[in-house]
Amino acid sequence: MLDIAGTPSVSHRPSAGGSVVSWPGAGTKPAASWPHRHLLDVDQLSRDQLVACLDLAVEMRERRARRETLDLLRGEVVGLAFCEPSTRTRVSFELAAEALGAQVVELPIDVSSVTKGESLIDTLRTLERTGVSTVILRHGMSGAPYLAARAVSLRIVNAGDGLHGHPTQALLDAMTLREALGTLEGRKIAIVGDIAHSRVARSNLHALTALGASVWLAGPPAWVRGFSGWPGVHVADRLEDALEGADAVMALRIQLEREAGGGVPSLREYTARWGLDADRLQAARPEAPVLHPGPTNEGIEITSELAASERSLIGTQVVNGVAMRMAVLALLAQ
Amino acid sequence: MSRFGSLADPPTAFLLHGMRVVDPGDGTDTIGDLAVLDGRIVEAAELPPDAPRLDGAGLVAAPGLCDLHAHLREPGMERAETIESGARAAAHGGYTTVCAMPNTDPPLDEPARVGMVLGHARGCACRVRVVAAATRGREGERITEIGELAQMGIVGVSDDGQAVASGRVARGLLSYLGPLGLPLIEHAEDPSLASGTVMRAGPLATRLGLAGWPASAELAIVERDIALAEETGGWIHFTHLSTAVALDAVRRAKALGARVTCDVTPHHLAFTDAWVAGDRGFAWDEPAGVAADPFGTSLDPTLAYDSTCRVNPPLPSRADALALLAGLADGTIDAIATDHAPHPRERKAVEFAAAAPGMIGLETALSLGLAAVAAGCLTLPRLVEAMATTPARLIGEERSLRLGAAADLVVFDPEATWRVETARLASASTNTPLLGMELPGVVRLTVASGRITYADGLDPLN
Numbered sequence: 001m002l003d004i005a006g007t008p009s010v011s012h013r014p015s016a017g018g019s020v021v022s023w024p025g026a027g028t029k030p031a032a033s034w035p036h037r038h039l040l041d042v043d044q045l046s047r048d049q050l051v052a053c054l055d056l057a058v059e060m061r062e063r064r065a066r067r068e069t070l071d072l073l074r075g076e077v078v079g080l081a082f083c084e085p086s087t088r089t090r091v092s093f094e095l096a097a098e099a100l101g102a103q104v105v106e107l108p109i110d111v112s113s114v115t116k117g118e119s120l121i122d123t124l125r126t127l128e129r130t131g132v133s134t135v136i137l138r139h140g141m142s143g144a145p146y147l148a149a150r151a152v153s154l155r156i157v158n159a160g161d162g163l164h165g166h167p168t169q170a171l172l173d174a175m176t177l178r179e180a181l182g183t184l185e186g187r188k189i190a191i192v193g194d195i196a197h198s199r200v201a202r203s204n205l206h207a208l209t210a211l212g213a214s215v216w217l218a219g220p221p222a223w224v225r226g227f228s229g230w231p232g233v234h235v236a237d238r239l240e241d242a243l244e245g246a247d248a249v250m251a252l253r254i255q256l257e258r259e260a261g262g263g264v265p266s267l268r269e270y271t272a273r274w275g276l277d278a279d280r281l282q283a284a285r286p287e288a289p290v291l292h293p294g295p296t297n298e299g300i301e302i303t304s305e306l307a308a309s310e311r312s313l314i315g316t317q318v319v320n321g322v323a324m325r326m327a328v329l330a331l332l333a334q
Numbered sequence: 335m336s337r338f339g340s341l342a343d344p345p346t347a348f349l350l351h352g353m354r355v356v357d358p359g360d361g362t363d364t365i366g367d368l369a370v371l372d373g374r375i376v377e378a379a380e381l382p383p384d385a386p387r388l389d390g391a392g393l394v395a396a397p398g399l400c401d402l403h404a405h406l407r408e409p410g411m412e413r414a415e416t417i418e419s420g421a422r423a424a425a426h427g428g429y430t431t432v433c434a435m436p437n438t439d440p441p442l443d444e445p446a447r448v449g450m451v452l453g454h455a456r457g458c459a460c461r462v463r464v465v466a467a468a469t470r471g472r473e474g475e476r477i478t479e480i481g482e483l484a485q486m487g488i489v490g491v492s493d494d495g496q497a498v499a500s501g502r503v504a505r506g507l508l509s510y511l512g513p514l515g516l517p518l519i520e521h522a523e524d525p526s527l528a529s530g531t532v533m534r535a536g537p538l539a540t541r542l543g544l545a546g547w548p549a550s551a552e553l554a555i556v557e558r559d560i561a562l563a564e565e566t567g568g569w570i571h572f573t574h575l576s577t578a579v580a581l582d583a584v585r586r587a588k589a590l591g592a593r594v595t596c597d598v599t600p601h602h603l604a605f606t607d608a609w610v611a612g613d614r615g616f617a618w619d620e621p622a623g624v625a626a627d628p629f630g631t632s633l634d635p636t637l638a639y640d641s642t643c644r645v646n647p648p649l650p651s652r653a654d655a656l657a658l659l660a661g662l663a664d665g666t667i668d669a670i671a672t673d674h675a676p677h678p679r680e681r682k683a684v685e686f687a688a689a690a691p692g693m694i695g696l697e698t699a700l701s702l703g704l705a706a707v708a709a710g711c712l713t714l715p716r717l718v719e720a721m722a723t724t725p726a727r728l729i730g731e732e733r734s735l736r737l738g739a740a741a742d743l744v745v746f747d748p749e750a751t752w753r754v755e756t757a758r759l760a761s762a763s764t765n766t767p768l769l770g771m772e773l774p775g776v777v778r779l780t781v782a783s784g785r786i787t788y789a790d791g792l793d794p795l796n
Contacts, residue, residue, distance in 0.1 A: 043632045121683055141685040142543035143639030150636065151683070162687070163543030202543060205629075226540035230629040 034331040038149045038156040041165035042206040054175045061323035071101030072330045078102045079132040084140045093136045096325035121151040128152050170203030172324040180289045185212035190242040193252030196223040200293045218242035222263045243283040250291040251276050251302045277303040289313045336790035342457035345784035347371045348794035353390030357735040358719035370741040373784025386794040396718040397733035398430025398742040400725040403573050403671035410439025415676040415762045421458035422760035423696040428744035430782035436467040437495040443467035443478045459787040468493045484514045489729040492519035497555045508568025517571035527551035532687045534607040534648040537628035547648045549577040556580040560587040572596040574673050576647040578657035585666045597671035598658050600702040606652045612637030617655035618709040641682045641689035642767040659711045669725040672699045676763030693766045701773035704748050745779040752776050
């Protein structure tokens with residue numbers, strides 16, 4: 001196990017050249033062992049493992065800022081399999097893998113052919129034979145990483161699957177919130193918007209409740225009702241109830257096509273009833289930070305003023321994203 | 335050693351001694367003997383002296399099982415199943431009759447195609463009856479030539495795979511079918527509510543991020559069709575009923591004397607939506623893990639999102655499954671039908687939402703029923719009635735173990751267990767979440783029209 005009270009220790013395998021880089025803390029602590037081969041969702045992590053991820057990500061961020069050589073993944077090939085359009089998450093993973101010394105290959109997956117039902121398993125088997133050790137998988141269907149983890153021997157990191165999960169996003173959100181609030185234990189976090197269609201929200205519910213926060217959900221009924229009964233989660237009937245005394249507020253991206261599905265009559269009405277602005281935020285604690293997984297639809301789920309204000313941690317989330325993905329890749333590579 | 339026979343084999347003669355004989359047709363449930371000669375059940379004294387005498391101690395003899403709903407995939411999808419392989423699977427499962435559903439490629443929507451299936455079924459290991467398509471091309475618009483099809487011996491019509499979406503067309507079908515004495519077999523699912531969904535709506539669908547199928551999708555069509563049956567005098571049969579609310583609607587309609595019957599699948603009785611999340615407890619078991627705590631329990635990565643659990647209608651909530659078991663026990667549900675739905679590997683080795691819906695069931699239905707009996711949800715005679723006597727009666731066949739009746743029976747060991755494995759399945763497909771699981775109930779002998787169609791460790795010819 002990682003020593004969660006102190007500096008995390010990360011074991012290291014000899015690189016292709018045979019040299020052993022003894023970073024960090026080698027000689028002072030026994031080599032840690034991470035029990036998980038894949039990161040499929042946050043729910044597989046114990047509270048201690050969650051804390052270890054957060055701690056290691058903080059350390060990664062600092063070491064990266066000091067421009068240290070962090071070649072824990074030297075000799076490894078990390079494949080980016082993005083079966084759905086993504087820029088932010090893909091670039092974040094790419095930077096993380098490269099920062100750890102891995103070679104990164106981007107799979108030329110034609111998004112349209114994947115949606116036509118070409119076999120995900122076939123694609124991954126091809127990768128398996130070409131020396132890739134870890135696959136960062138973004139996929140439009142919930143559960144695809146579970147299928148992948150069963151079908152091939154590659155390490156699978158879920159970079160977002162359908163509506164189900166986006167574990168690295170939730171981990172970086174938890175990291176950002178823990179730093180801003182000191183702790184998540186006993187904190188009230190409001191999440192506002194289309195929870196039902198949000199993999200970010202689902203993974204955050206696992207992460208934030210595991211770390212002791214109580215999470216309040218607000219949004220159009222069809223987008224929040226299904227979550228009632230989740231331990232540590234409260235479904236608010238009114239936005240004000242969720243925001244009242246909140247220690248932090250997270251807005252979610254509204255998929256612009258969702259209004260056709262019957263969740264809300266129009267985006268205009270969504271903004272009128274659930275859009276976040278400085279005025280509504282007054283119900284929260286003073287200085288309560290605002291998060292958004294991005295990309296934002298400014299003026300719809302959050303005003304551009306609020307997104308750019310001092311309360312906004314949107315920029316910090318992006319920086320922490322690379323660090324968290326470094327931490328995850330380093331832990332899985334053990 | 336097990337072996338298969340066929341309906342083209344010569345009739346067999348044997349005496350089975352000292353079994354529990356269960357015949358719900360006349361309320362028989364007793365320890366006794368059964369003698370079979372020339373396709374009939376006879377007095378033991380009528381047997382020739384050299385006829386084999388088999389020890390039936392610990393076994394149960396029951397009328398041959400009858401499945402109202404099986405996809406035999408021929409023509410068009412012979413890699414998934416053929417009439418021959420499906421008939422063997424049926425015999426292995428204790429069935430002596432299966433009703434083949436019409437959603438083949440091309441569909442069974444005209445007499446020549448129905449005739450082809452009936453022709454291929456000759457000499458197989460099980461009687462095959464045909465459910466013809468309700469509308470041409472299963473497109474829900476023009477009804478098929480039901481009068482001519484009825485003369486060929488079809489047992490009903492159905493656009494199974496989907497409901498007859500248009501109320502006007504459903505009304506016309508029920509009206510036309512009424513005097514023919516055949517049912518409209520309805521897959522009750524309102525497409526405007528069900529389209530795009532892949533599992534039962536509820537906490538687990540929310541947890542898994544899978545689009546949820548609401549019970550109202552089934553109820554909407556069930557209530558419409560009950561009203562149409564009452565208006566037209568036609569016979570509506572709801573297949574694979576899967577919700578407590580629709581079951582209540584059927585119960586009320588039956589009390590008012592409507593011509594309504596229904597069946598339920600073994601998987602909607604025994605499995606729950608928690609199976610999609612990786613649980614493998616039966617509906618009657620005390621819920622544990624993700625079934626008990628749908629949000630807070632870690633998913634089992636080896637079983638979560640297993641595409642073998644993708645089925646239409648989707649696996650029910652535990653409450654719905656328990657209501658279905660109660661409805662089966664009290665007779666509101668007439669029959670158990672498998673909805674045996676074989677698929678080749680590549681249709682299932684894909685993401686959950688992309689997987690073809692359906693699971694095989696002919697070879698495990700009796701075992702699941704016996705597990706429900708062992709759990710105290712049903713009596714054994716009620717199980718036999720729902721799997722043999724009643725479904726046979728609904729399609730105009732007789733099932734009886736009385737003297738002089740056609741020898742159509744199954745003998746099984748309710749206590750012995752077997753492991754569901756690819757090598758043991760006669761079906762050409764293996765898409766079931768039961769693979770690898772140990773189930774109670776081993777079929778020892780299946781006899782259809784006096785011919786041995788399947789024997790395992792109890793073979794009079796040995």
